[in-house]
Structures are given as C-alpha cells and as structure tokens.
Amino acid sequence: MSTQPQAPRRRLTITDLRKMKVAGEKIAMVTAYDAAMARLVDEGGADAVLVGDSLGMVFQGHDSTLPVALEHMIYHAAAVRRGLARSAGRAHLTVDMPFGSYQAGADDAVRSAMRLAAEGGAEAVKLEGGADYADVIRRIVRAGVPVMGHIGLTPQSVHRMGGYVVQGKDSEKARRLLDDARAVEAAGCSAIVLECIPAELARVITGELSIPTIGIGAGPHCDGQVLVVNDLLGLDGAFKPKFVKRYAEQGASTAGAVSAYAAEVKQGSFPAEEHSFHSKTLRLVHASEEERPDDAQVVGAPV
Ligand SMILES: Nc1nc(=O)c2c([nH]1)NC[C@@H]1CN(c3ccc(C(=O)N[C@@H](CCC(=O)O)C(=O)O)cc3)CN21
Numbered sequence: 001m002s003t004q005p006q007a008p009r010r011r012l013t014i015t016d017l018r019k020m021k022v023a024g025e026k027i028a029m030v031t032a033y034d035a036a037m038a039r040l041v042d043e044g045g046a047d048a049v050l051v052g053d054s055l056g057m058v059f060q061g062h063d064s065t066l067p068v069a070l071e072h073m074i075y076h077a078a079a080v081r082r083g084l085a086r087s088a089g090r091a092h093l094t095v096d097m098p099f100g101s102y103q104a105g106a107d108d109a110v111r112s113a114m115r116l117a118a119e120g121g122a123e124a125v126k127l128e129g130g131a132d133y134a135d136v137i138r139r140i141v142r143a144g145v146p147v148m149g150h151i152g153l154t155p156q157s158v159h160r161m162g163g164y165v166v167q168g169k170d171s172e173k174a175r176r177l178l179d180d181a182r183a184v185e186a187a188g189c190s191a192i193v194l195e196c197i198p199a200e201l202a203r204v205i206t207g208e209l210s211i212p213t214i215g216i217g218a219g220p221h222c223d224g225q226v227l228v229v230n231d232l233l234g235l236d237g238a239f240k241p242k243f244v245k246r247y248a249e250q251g252a253s254t255a256g257a258v259s260a261y262a263a264e265v266k267q268g269s270f271p272a273e274e275h276s277f278h279s280k281t282l283r284l285v286h287a288s289e290e291e292r293p294d295d296a297q298v299v300g301a302p303v
C-alpha cells in the first residue's frame with residue numbers, strides 16, 4: 001500500500017485576512033523576531049506573524065524604534081521566514097518598514113519594500129502614517145508588495161507625539177484618524193493596524209473600512225488583535241501597559257530556571273550521571289605521571 005500524497009499546506013494570504021473580516025472571523029496576529037519563536041507562534045495557531053520594528057526595543061534594548069535599520073529588519077525577517085518554513089502552521093508574514101526606510105520619498109520606499117520582500121521573505125510590509133503616505137502606499141502596492149497601514153500611536157513619531165500616549169481622544173483628532181484610515185484604504189492598503197486609540201473610535205473605523213483593522217490598545221471591536229510576543233509571554237516584568245494581557249509569566253519562570261541551574265552548578269549536582277558521557281576504551285593518564293606509555297591517549301593534559 002502506498003501512502004496518500006499529503007495535500008500541500010496552504011499559507012494564509014493577505015486576501016484570506018480580508019475574507020476573515022467579511023466572515024466575521026477574528027484575526028490573531030503576534031510578533032516574532034527569530035526562527036524558534038516564529039515556529040512556536042505559527043504552531044500555536046496565530047493567523048499572522050509580524051516582524052515588528054518593536055524589536056529595536058525588545059531585542060536590541062533601545063528605548064525607541066528609531067535606531068532600527070532596514071538591514072536589521074531583513075535579518076530578522078529572513079530568520080522568521082526560515083522558522084515558518086519548518087513549522088506546521090499557516091501564518092501570513094508581515095514585516096515592518098523601519099524608520100528612515102520610506103519617509104524620504106516613494107522611490108526609496110519602493111526599494112525598501114522590495115528588499116523586505118525579496119531578502120526578508122515578507123508577504124506584506126507595514127508602514128506608519130495616514131493620508132500623508134497615500135502616494136508611498138500606492139507606489140509600493142503598484143510594485144507588487146501588499147501594504148498594511150498603521151495609524152494612531154505610531155512609535156516612529158514618538159518625539160512628535162511627546163511620548164507613547166493614546167491618540168484620537170478628542171473629536172477633531174478622532175475625525176482626522178478616521179480620514180487617515182479611509183485614505184490608506186483608498187491608497188491600496190490590504191489591512192490596517194490601529195494602535196492605542198479609544199475603543200469607540202476603533203469601532204467606527206472598523207465599520208467604515210472594508211479592509212480588516214488589527215488593534216493593539218484599540219478595544220474589542222477591531223477585526224483582529226496584535227500583541228508583542230514578549231508581552232503576552234510576560235518576558236519583561238517591568239513592561240505592563242494597560243493594553244497588554246499576559247498569558248504566561250515566562251520572565252519569572254526563565255529567571256527561576258537559570259537560578260536553579262546556577263545553584264546546581266555551584267553545588268556540583270549538575271551535571272549528574274545521566275548527563276555525562278563515558279568511554280570504556282579510553283586509558284586516562286594524568287599529566288603529573290612520570291612514566292607514560294607511548295600508546296597512551298592523553299586527556300586533559302598539557303602538551
Ligand atoms: N514590548 C513592546 N510592546 C509594545 O507594544 C511596543 C513596544 N515594545 N515597542 C514599540 C511600541 C511602543 N509601544 C508602547 C509603549 C508604551 C505604551 C504606554 O506606556 N502606554 C500607556 C498609555 C499612556 C496614556 O495614557 O496615554 C499605558 O499605560 O498603556 C504604549 C505603547 C507599543 N509598542
């Protein structure tokens with residue numbers, strides 16, 4: 001009997017994410033920055049993986065996303081791409097365009113997006129900005145790369161915003177964000193991230209747009225949600241903004257595991273017998289021994 005050929009696994013496309021909005025099926029997106037985590041996130045059932053420029057803060061240790069370079073995003077995207085290739089899931093892959101890779105002009109933006117797709121394996125790129133970026137979005141989409149928008153709290157504009165603060169809290173600013181959302185959809189975006197805006201505003205934007213809205217700190221009415229994986233795993237005990245829910249306390253459990261390991265090393269109980277290798281044929285000779293047979297195998301002795 002021959003084994004049945006396996007139906008090839010089909011990865012979700014950006015079009016599938018749009019169909020999920022129509023079907024009323026919520027989209028679960030999670031960030032990942034390396035191959036191992038990408039595989040776990042994919043096998044955990046995330047619909048979409050984001051290689052976020054938040055890696056500048058959670059991976060590189062900066063206090064903003066501004067120092068992240070296009071080369072860094074390509075490096076992490078390619079690692080995540082390889083992780084997804086080895087995993088059993090079907091997540092779609094979006095990669096953030098970092099600060100400086102698209103703001104100077106549309107030609108530059110198209111070149112950056114093409115590198116993220118060609119070298120990083122991105123199936124879509126995400127960029128921060130509203131109506132002001134309509135032309136840039138149009139040009140990248142025309143080049144063949146789907147674009148995800150991102151409005152509200154846009155971390156690359158931290159200095160203009162005066163910190164990581166909730167956006168669109170008064171009627172005029174909320175109106176401007178709704179106009180921005182409409183503008184990026186009209187420019188050809190396939191989806192849009194809404195970050196740290198009132199839930200009431202996110203509900204209106206979600207109802208007005210035909211592309212899916214993916215919220216972070218934008219309430220429950222969005223078509224999907226995104227969280228930084230380190231945050232949902234509770235890896236950083238000090239970082240707990242209001243919108244984060246921790247589904248694990250891996251920061252505490254990791255520090256606890258290392259502490260147990262260090263204690264056992266110091267005490268001599270690790271490695272134990274079951275962690276050690278042996279050889280029956282090896283004849284050990286101490287370096288201090290005067291008479292050494294010519295055929296002795298010397299281990300641990302200075303030459
Ligand atoms: N680990 C991590 N998670 C993120 O979600 C994230 C990053 N890093 N780095 C890039 C940006 C920065 N983000 C942030 C950072 C801090 C707040 C924050 O402290 N927010 C306050 C709200 C302040 C207000 O009331 O306006 C909060 O308490 O949630 C929000 C978003 C979101 N992104």
Ligand SMILES: CC(C)C(=O)C(=O)O
Binds near residue numbers: 050051226
């Ligand atoms: C938090 C998400 C939306 C993001 O842009 C990032 O991780 O960089």
Ligand SMILES: [Mg+2]
Binds near residue numbers: 053096
């Ligand atoms: Mg980002």
